[in-house]
Amino acid sequence: MTSTDSRTASDSTGSPATPAAWWTKAVVYQVYPRSFADSNGDGIGDLGGVRGKLDYLAELGVDAIWLSPVYPSPQHDNGYDIRDYQDIDPVFGSLAEFDALLADAHERGLKIVMDLVVNHTSDEHPWFVESRSSLDNPKRDWYWWRQPGAAGVEPNGWGSAFSGPAWTLDDTTGEYYLHLFAKQQPDLNWENPEVRAAVYAMMNWWLDRGVDGFRMDVINFIAKQVELVSGPGAATGGGSPMGTQIHDYLEEMHAAVFAGRTGEHLTVGEMPGVSIDDAVLFTDAARAEVDMIFQFEHVSLDQGVHKFDPLPRSLVPLKHSLARWQDGLAETGWNSLYLNNHDQPRLVSRFGNDTEFRYESATLWALVLHLHRGTPYIYQGEEIGMTNVRFESIEHYRDIESLNHYREAVEEFDQSPASVLAGVHTMGRDNARTPMQWSDAAHAGFTTGTPWIAANPNYPEINVAADRAAERSVFAFYRRLIQLRHENPVVALGAFRLLAADHERLYAFTRTLDGQTLLVLANVSDVPLELPADVAALLPGAEPVLANYPVPPAGTAASALRPWEARLYEL
Structure with a gap:
């Protein structure tokens, strides 16, 4: 966000009332450096590896790269426990290598967004x-x-x-x-103005160096319900510890760091537990807090009593949730669009069919997500349809959350190891952290050494080289989606309207702007779907724009969708 940014406000027809900020038509690609590409053969991804793949990302067409933490860290939480905010961990490279990456990215028109982790530090800071x-x-x-x-x-x-x-x-x-997270991650006291000043100075240091913004880790937790800290307050598992000071802190941060700066910057706040009303305040441009937030409502719907207790997939609650956020931020604010990141299972395994219909379900969810109103985020490997991994033993996993859960469930609550491991298979964060699958070479072409975590065994079949050579390429489909957002204002700014809201298999909606209407149809199931009559009635005369199956000729009323078929029409 800069002092000159303005979000797009829309009237009831979806027509923009004010100029749009640059990020309304942008797509962000998240790199988890540890698992992306290893340039020196030590088994850990690094900045040199990212730098070597910039042409790949430029060809994909994304606008910005969000780098998960690369700061010095003891790595108790894979870099989210930071020992020094103003340096690069030697395992990833050096400040000189970071500067080279930044320069090379900017040459290709790619922005670099850093991960800002200031709710807590490492206990070694x-x-x-x-x-x-x-x-x-x-x-x-x-x-x-x-x-x-x-x-x-x-x-x-x-x-x-x-x-x-x-x-x-x-x-x-x-x-x-x-410590709201690991015991090695003590929480900073943002009530202390010296803490806030030190953080703002650090942020300015990175912006002066040339970075293009920040993704702010659990940023709403920097404000605590102080009255509960010393008392018998409710456990955080039952609600958010967020205090009302959060708006003061974010406004102060904007004034101290971004106000008066020229250029295009991005601020996105990860905010567990916030409501739509909260999000409107956080992302209202007039309040000058953040450009957009990550919320967790839609990725919590398939969780039972806890995260590792997965529930069967259900489309209707997911549609309703996403539509509520579309409607809630339609007039003021902005959405971040994601189904995948370093903390979430792979979307094609979680929301789709990662075996028989892997290509179809990967591209279906890409079309559905990117045609919502907001800024889409692509997590590394999503663009080739990478899947969850099923390691046979807990010893193969590395994530502190999964390991602590397994130990507690098995040793303290006497649950069966097999049942606990099944939950880790489905919901564990290591699903997203296995090495990026570049080729069918050893370790998926990620490293010439021994990887810090094993590659998914399906890498000989699912990898960048194979996907890009395939007649049906997930990568090519993502390229087209990104191009559509760049070229067609209705994709970025159009008003959203959900259709067939309670249909258990059909995800359908329209986007409208200045008299142009796009229609999205998606069959979220393994069997053919006959369209409801009111939706089918929209098809005669509609022009196909993009689909993951061969599309029926223009002007035909093809009212049946094949398994995991997704179509985009202009009406």
Whole structure:
């Protein structure tokens, strides 16, 4: 966001009332560097690997690359525990290599968006090392410290996102520190203005270096419900710890970091647990907080009592959820569009059929998602239809969330290892973190060494080289979708209207702008689907734009959709 950015406001016909910000027609590609491409054979992806694939990303047609953390880190949470905000971890390269990557990306018209992780640091960060050293250290109040509760236990009932309590007793001073995630990730105290000033200075340092914005990790958690921190407050598993100060902090951040800067920048806030009303406030351009947010409602619908308790896929709640957010941010604000990222299972396995109809379901969900109103995010490998992995043993997994859950469920709650592992197979974050599958060479062409996590065994069949050579290429389909968003304003800005809202297999909607209407039809199932009469009535005279099967000739009323068929028409 810059001081000159303006979001598009639309009237009831979908006609833009103000000029559109650049990111309304942009597509962002997320790179998880550790698993993307290894340039030096040590088994870990690095900046050199990303730099070597820039032409690939430019050919795909994306506008920006979001880099997951590459800062120095002990890697307890794969880089989301940061030891130094203003350097590059040697495992990924150096600042000089980052500068070279940035320059090469900009030469190709690609922006670089950094991951900003400022709810917490590593416990090895110099700030925390000082903070824990004594009760009267000047940085003591840079983190959340509390004395043991009345019974000599944690100050309140908050639980960690990675299992166990959100408080750890530190022997040096006999007090507990707060960590909403791993115990190696102590939470910064944003109530302290010195903390905020230090963070803003760091952000300005990266922007001065040339980066194009930030994806802000769990940014709404920087504001805590302070009245609950020291008391018996509700566990975080039952709601968000977010405090009302969050708007003040984000407005202050914008003023201290982005206001007055020229150029095109992007700010997207990851915000678990927020409502549509919250999102309208966060993304209202007049308030100058963030450009867009990541919300979690639609990717929580298939979870039972906890994340690793998957429920059967159900299309109707998913449609209703996404449509609510489309409608809720239609007049003010902006959506981020995603079904995949480094924390989510692979979309073709989660929402589609990753065996018999892998190509069809991968391209169906691509068409459906990219034709919503908002900025689409592509996660590495999504553009070739990569699938979930099913390792035979927990020993093959690396993610702290999955490992802690498995240990707690098996050892403390006496659940069967097989049943717990089944949940990890379906919902674990390592599904998205296996190496990018470039070719059928050893380790999927990711590395010449031994990869930090094994490649998905299906890489000889599913890889970039094979997909791009195929007659039906997922990559080529994504290229066309991105091109449509760049070239056709209705794709970026058109008003959204859901059709057949309660149909259990049909995902259908229109996008309308300045008298132009696009129609999306998608059969989210393994069997043919006869269109409802009111939807079929729209087809005569409609012009096909894009589809993942051969499309019936223009002017014909083809009222049946094949398994996982998706079509885009202009009416």
